[in-house]
Amino acid sequence: MSVSITWHGHGTVSFLVGGKRVLVDPFFLPDNPAATIEADAIDAEYILLTHGHGDHVAHALSIAQRCNSLVISNFEICNWVAAQGHDNVHAQHIGGGFDHPFGRVKMTIAFHGSGLPDGSYGGMPGGFLMTLEGKNVYVAGDTAVYSDMKLIGRADLDLAVVPIGDNFTMGPDDALLAVKLLEPKVVIPYHFGTWPPITQDASAWGQRVLDETRSRAVILKPEETYYL
Ligand code: NI
């Protein structure tokens, strides 16, 4: 079986694994100006949340309640989701992995914040290192570059998804450094182009990846899909 990834704009991606959708950080229209679909237009068996910021948990509850999705995140965010009335959650934490029906998910560190929209404490922000149908995939979440990405790169990554927007996360130069540390076969940039402070030329960045690293960048448009 194959795995595909779809970028939904901003920090939202989803993987289709064996016919099940694994949705990361759901943020759709009308709140997400980079999205082209509304949250009602997507179903997900699983929802993964990297951190508590509004542009990442925005539509988690509405989709989870409609689809009875299993929500996977850190302990604090899972408790918050349960307190909103959705108790189909699976809490993990930084460094911990678990074999879910769709594949293995390990939470990784991220350097960022994680406060929830209502002011609740969202624990530590994270990323996800996953094995999906034998493919090693890393979704960085919102983060600065950090040298321990070198350790994540030991997983022999088939795909890394990294922010390039700058301002809230690493920008193009640091994201290029991240690619050198992670050494993925393919890198997909995200968390850019949503609002003026994070406008970036993704094609130019992709060319730099090709010229300056051993990886290849795949630049998606919102709702475009790449097959691993
Ligand atoms: Ni954030």
Ligand code: MN
């Ligand atoms: Mn964000």
